[in-house]
Every structure is written in structure tokens, then in C-alpha cells.
Amino acid sequence: MKSYTKYDPLVEYVLRSADNTLILGHRLSELCGHGPVLEQDIAITNISLDLLGQSRMYLQYAAQQIGNNETEDTLAFLRDGMQFRNCQLTEQPNGDFAHTIIRSFIFDSYHFYFCQSLKSSTDSSLAEIAAKSLKEVTYHRKFSSEWTIRLGDGTAESNERMQKALENLWPYSGELTEEDAVDAKMAAEGIGVDLKDISGSINDYRNNILERAGLKVPEKVFMHSGGKKGLHTEHHGYILAEMQFMQRAYPGLNW
């Protein structure tokens, strides 16, 4: 088993977006055929496919940077948990529909400003991926925001469930905008997003939607982090077990 692997800063950086979109995309794909109603089932599956498409672009770029016969498939299906760089929020379970929506709302509100800023990257590959993603992410953010308002401002039960989901998932919101050495280096070189720069817009956007939803932002919360370094919660391994099963059991299997 390969343990902790250190990649070049650019690869580290690209894998973060690749894995955020891959893991959240996989999580949402678990709901295919299980959505609360047919229309939302299709909407969530569409969003899942958008995210997997974005992940492929990042993974292809990362594989090209690593060389050494690495491909998008080897990166997705043959890396072990500690080599994944997704933020811990994205691996949290679907729970009830409130948890699914709040998880997406926290991620989408970050992802929108991230892509908007990455569009101006000096790295033309990343700039192009961001420009293509932004159209999709704009819809994702609208979808999860409107459901947050609708359910937060819905019945007593829906409000209670949304508040509970917010309290359970808010501790994973900090990592998305927490800058580490790789983020700082990439931002300084004009390749990556300056997370300090976009934090204000993200907070304003979230506060506005949560206020309209009648939900209270949890205060004095301990923020979990570590996903960007390869440290994950207990849920991560189960995702890999399902996602990677075919390639692990039948190495090199093709469609």
C-alpha cells in the first residue's frame, strides 16, 4: 500500500479541486434513483455528472503533470485514502435531504467564487477548466440556495432539520477557505485562487441566503481540517471501497 505521497505543489493544488468534485460528485451519484421525488432525483444526478465531468478535466491535467503513465483513471481508481486531497465536507454522508442540501450549499457557495477567481489564473489549463465549470456551478449554487431557503423557511419540521444539518456540517466549512502553504504559493504565483480574497464574498453570500432561510449560523464552532493534506474522516474509506471496487477486483478492466 502506498502511504502518504507528496506531489509537486501544482499537482497538489490541482488534485484538491479534482478530488473535491470527484468525491462530492460520487456522493451525489449515490442518490440516483433514491431522490425524494423524481424531479429532484434527476436534478441531483445532473449536478453529480457536472461535478464528475469537472473532476475529469482536473485529473487529466494532474496526470499530465505527474507523467509516469499516470492517467485520470489511475488517479481516480488506484489512489488510496491518504493520497486524496478533497476537503472533508465533500465526503460527509448524504443523510436526510436537509444534509444533502446544506452540504451542497456550503460547497457551492465556495465553489462559485473559487471558479470565478480561477478563471483569471495565469495557468491557461486551469483558467479554461474554471471558465467551463463556472456555468455549471452557477446553476448548482442557485439550486442548493433555493432549496436552503425553501426548506429553512418551510414548515417547523423542515426548518428544524435544516438547522440541525447546518450545525452538523458547518464545522467542515472552514477548511474550504483555510489557506495553507500550497494555496499561498499558488496564489502568489498567480496560478491559484487567493482564498483570503474570496472569503468575504463567500461569507456575505452565505449569510444572506441563511438569513432568508431563517437559519442561524452556528457560532464558536471548532473547524475540522486535514482533507487537503490527505487526512480524512471515517466516511472516506467507504466511498473509495465502492468507487474503486471494480478496478481493485479486476485490474485494468475496460468498458
Added chain:
Amino acid sequence: MSNEKDWPLWEIFIRSRAGLNHKHVGSLHAADAEMAIENARDVYTRRNEGISIWVVESKYIKASNPADEESLFEPASDKIYRHPTFYDLPDELKHM
């Protein structure tokens, strides 16, 4: 969320290309018009089927009664002179 049965039914009309009419494509459930448009986007335009969406709550559509078919439509069937097929068109008139 309340039971889907509480959500009204909406009829969905999609314009596939500029210049064409909105065409009825089906129906779906949604809590309000805004959600109906988004649901229609997700259900009916996944494969580039449209550039514009209309939604109408089904209860507002008044339909003709199938039992009235004879009196409504059959009288037109023997009035072939209503079709513009009896005119001699000048040669310079194209694309008719």
C-alpha cells in the same frame, strides 16, 4: 418537505430553436412556477432540447371534450375549398 401529492402538476412547453413554437413536452410536479421551470430544465432539457421554457399549472388548461369531436372537428373534413390548393400560383412565386 410535504408529500409530492401536495405539489400541483405543471404542463411544460419547450422552444427547441429560435423561430420555432413552444411545444408541449410533458408534465411534472413542482411547488411553484420557479421550481417548475428548474425541474423542467433538469427533466426535459438534459440533451440540448431547448432554449426557452414555459410552464403552466395544469388546472388552468381548459381542454375540449373528446365527446364533442363530431360537432367540433368533423364539419371541417368535407370543406376542401378551405385548403389553398385551388389557386394557380405565378411562376415567380417561390417556396409555397
